[in-house]
Amino acid sequence: MASVNPPRGMRDFLPAEKARRERVLAVIRERYRAHGFDEIETPVMEEYARLHAGIGGDNEKLAFNVLKRGLEPDAIRAAADDPAALTDLGLRYDLTVPLARFYASHRGELPGVFRSVQIAPVWRAERPQKGRYRQFVQCDIDIVGDASARAEAELATATLDTLDALGLEGGSIRINDRRVLDWMLASFGFTEDERPGVLITIDKLDKLGPQGIVDELAGRGASPEAVEAFRAFLFRPQTREYNPFGERQIRKALPEGAPDEIVAHLVGIGEAVAAARDADDIPLVFDPFLVRGMGYYTGTIFELAHPSVSYSLGGGGRYDGMIGRFLGQDVPAVGFSIGFERIVDLLEAGVDAAASAVVLVHDRDMPTRELLALKAALVAEGSRVRLEHRTKNLKALLERAEADGYTAFATVSAGVARDDIEIKPLG
Secondary structure (H helix, E strand, C coil): CCCCCCCCCCCCCCHHHHHHHHHHHHHHHHHHHHCCCEECCCCCEEEHHHHCCCCCHHHHHHCCEEECCCCCHHHHHHCCCCHHHHEEEEECCCCHHHHHHHHHHHHHHCCCCEEEEEEEEEECCCCCECCECCEEEEEEEEEECCCCHHHHHHHHHHHHHHHHHCCCCCCEEEEEEHHHHHHHHHHHCCCCCCHHHHHHHHCCHHHHHHHHHHHHHHHCCCCHHHHHHHHHHHCCCCCCCCCCCCHHHHHHCCCCCCCHHHHHHHHHHHHHHHHHHCCCCCCEEECCCCCCCCCCCCCEEEEEECCCCCCCCEEEEECCCCCHHHHCCCCCEEEEEECHHHHHHHCCHHHHCCCCEEEEEECCCCCHHHHHHHHHHHHHCCCEEEEEECCCCHHHHHHHHHHCCCCEEEEECCCCCHHHCCCEECC
16 A cells, blocks of 8 residues: 655645645745845746756756656567666756746846746755655756846855844855865875865865864865875964955955955955945955865855854856856856745744634534624634634644644624624634
């Protein structure tokens, strides 16, 4: 007999949790719209070749592929070792690849600088565990067609404003640039072929620590001279001083000779964010070892941090080369994704209850026409209304209603008028 549970790594949501998620999404949508972003929608599936074009990084390995229709058993056996011969579609594993395809399809109908919002589920064949799902919602904002620091600053400002609107004030953004990482690794002496593997190791710095990184690089067979130069940099003497985000903070975190153009780009982002938020303390922190694993990032990268948790609440970066894979010419693009599932888990359950949600507890013999007339009157006043038969265990009924997000109740019987109803708070 088939299981009644949802597939592993996927979830059902009871009404109260579903309503709570929708209220959080409504705040996110409203803030993004206020910052000039327009929502689009793309199909849940894309062509197999597009999802496996080498632009999705490690996520390509996690794609759910869709078997071609009408394949005969002999054809399936003959192509068992060739997924491309068996599948022609796949479920999207992120919203960035679909956006690149969308822009290439509709460029002539869009403004020169296009600010998009996509809020939708994505699917990845992850190993399910706490906080990691096979189906989850992503909330992406992207700016296509702007190569300047203004685009990154707009994304950062909109993201921090959204976090504030959700009641998670005090957030900050860790920021780096993949061009800085590439320059830094070259300055240490790592060859171009070695750098992708070195970045994978550097991405583990928080877990392994400096010495663990050095040991792993040596174990990978990286150039000994480059590993030693990197080790010397990691363990260099440093003064304990606080430097707010800006040129001094950036240059002190890097080897000498960092490219002026890239440093100026990062500084410009910080200055614009500070002006937008009218704050002396810029909520950005330069992190020279921030990597982000996606293979398509070409410039600025960032992660959203909050002091209440040790993990990131979102991230993104610049991917100027991706859309060109579909158009045949490069188009600058940068995006930021909020980790919706993590943010929902952080928010207190009680803060987003509906303002007026009433349970009408009625006698079983109450005429339907009277009951629905009372309900319609309360709905017209702006309340959410649920009808419930009176039961012997009224306490259990009301506790369930409160758990579902209802805030008040009233008991009614035949002949009662709207003005006679006494609405009492739950809890």
